[in-house]
Amino acid sequence: MPVTTIGTAQVHVDAEGFLTDYDEWDEQLGRQLAAAIGIDMTDAHWTPIRFLRADYPEFGQTATLRRISTLAGIPIKDLFTLFPGKPAKKMAYIAGLPKPHGCV
Incomplete structure (x- = not known):
């Protein structure tokens, strides 16, 4: 897997830029x-x-x-408001997780 630098952290990512190592994530990286x-x-x-x-x-x-x-008790409508466009994909990206199955 490729390694990229985000802020000051070097992280492993897939071809689409999603983190591939769960333990490399922290909230500061999530903000970035x-x-x-x-x-x-x-x-x-x-x-x-x-x-x-x-x-x-x-x-x-x-x-x-x-x-x-x-x-989590969050209405889907609210998720679309918080993460416009493709909320599942955006949340996974920010959370440092693989892209959800079914996302294109």
Whole structure:
């Protein structure tokens, strides 16, 4: 896997720029990833990101929008407002997780 520098951190990424090593991520890196795609992180943004980070090790894949909505209690409409366009893909990117299955 390629290595790239984001801020001051060197991280492993796939061909689309998604982190490939779960342990290389921290919230500072998450802020930098969010800024790179035009998202200014607020407390509301961190709720689904922290859910994704906690959920991933248990299930071994990035949660779907429906799973986030159901288990984290965040309406899908709100996820689209927080992460416009492709919320699942953007949340996975910011959370340092693989792109969710089904995302193009």
